[in-house]
Amino acid sequence: MASVTIEQVIKRYGDTQVMHGVDLDIQDGEFVVFVGPSGCGKSTLLRMIAGLEDISDGTIEIGGTVVNEVAPAKRGVAMVFQTYALYPHMTVYNNMAFGLKQAKMDKAEIDKRVRAAGEILHITDYLERTPKALSGGQRQRVAIGRAIVREPEVFLFDEPLSNLDAALRVQTRLEIARLHKRLGTTMIYVTHDQVEAMTLADKIVVLRDGRVEQVGAPVDLYERPKNTFVAQFIGSPKMNFFAPSALAATAPADLRGGSEDALLVGIRPEHLRVCEPSEAIVTARLDLIENLGEHVLAHMVATDGTEFIAKMETLPEGADTSAMQFTAAPERVHRFDKASGLRQ
């Protein structure tokens, strides 16, 4: 097990710079999730840690050693790829044993480790099959098994669930969480799915355009997003934003009175609730209802035309859908600077 320290890491491809000085501290045994939209540099950063991309500038330390010049196989990392990247011509057993054979490990030890990993992942029954004969979920387990047998200091996951169907994704997500609990190894996990990030992470790193936007525990990011980007990225559906002019006359003075150019008010859909006209923060008419069974998503249009979403259990009976009033608890109302997007 080991900690990972990333200092001022920069990545350039020719003249284009894609990572702009990333700093990050990952504690021993932590489960860290890199999250962000496509092209934000999360995979590049992971591949730099793995050694599959070289580091243009800055340093990456694993377990206290600078690994910039260390060969990928010697860094004590193991990676699980999005496409599984199993060796198609080898059996499951040999897929897992390949890395150990390359390291010239003793046959008995290899056998012991492979069978142990097979037990953990429930794949002992098909150790002699080739990957072709396996389903997507089984292949992903083999890929994870291949990482486990090497007993790495750090596990790297590159969007491991995105090729699985929805049900399997939830199940495998749970298994990865269990695996982390069981092994206690440092894990770094890349995804673009904020649900995976929220459920798995001890610490989430939100990236955008090669920069770290915010680092923190999932709840911190949800409750106190540093800027509008993080606020929108974490949580589903996205946070609603209102200009002061969109708010009702009864809204608190400090929200409504704010300068039009300076303030953006953010409220999550699940924190909006229907209320009396006297306490309304925003008044809106109903545009469309999406009923998901356990709750409904009401697509609303505020008086000035701002569109937003309110999440509630059911639409109140007999409500006048042409003018509904919404409010939210004061601690659930986020204030952002409009120009910079930073939290106020």
Place this chain on the structure above:
Amino acid sequence: MSDRTLPRLLQTPAVLLLLVWMLVPLGMTLFFSFIRYVLNSLRRPEWTSPSIDNWRGFGNYQFVWNNDGFWLAIYNSVFIVTSIVVFTVIFGLAIAILVNRSFPGRGIVRVLLISPFFVMPAVNAVLWINMILDPVLGLQGIAVAGLNEMIDGLRDFPVLGGFFSLWPELSPISFRATQTSAYAVIIMVTWQWTPFAVLIFMTSLQSEDQQQKEAAILDGAGKWSMFRNLTLPHLGRPIAIVVMIQAIFHLSLYAEIEIVSRGNGNKNLPYLIGEFATNNIGAASAAGIFAVILANVIAIFLLRMVGKTLMD
């Protein structure tokens, strides 16, 4: 009438045409191989037209079997085909892997690599045997003469000269000779067909999964281990295709053998058939049937070997 009947009826003309296309020549060859049939005979003019009255049974087969050149022709056919296949696969692999990485001018290099394939076999043979392999006027002769001259010059050196004077004079190899003409054929056909292997291997290499290679890097595999465990199995099918197609093509080599040595010392089966066919059609047909048998024997061996790769 089942719903399969109409499609089958519609396919029938095509299938029949193909059957006729194949069966008629084969049937005629079989028929000719059992009769006496020559193009020109003053002594027995009745043999010059194919007729069942001239029935000879297995006589033609016996005649071919006991012919001096027959076993050499079979041996040569197999030897030439095997050598060409082995060399083209090895060179094809090496070149395909070399040009698979990106470098300036890769497009031009690829076109140049393919170009030998567009040279006509006869032209190819003429170029090689006269301009490259010729012991006097060809590149080979010039190179050997140059080497001899160089060694000659080195003999005048003090001390070291004594060592070089022990060296014998190099003599160029005559590739038209009985013992070497098969090698000439192998060299020129390998040159011409390596591009075919390169072309097929190159397309296959481009479809290789890059993440598998990255996984192997993380597993600590070196270049050779990756080639051995990932690239080579990935190329199994294209190699099988190259081997099969070339085996079929090179069993019928003719132009190169004709041009290199007029069959002197390295007749293969098609060449032997050609020789019989100058007059004795019956014997030529019997040799043709032997060629069909040989081709089938080789095909069965190949299918056993590579069929598994193709089925997966």
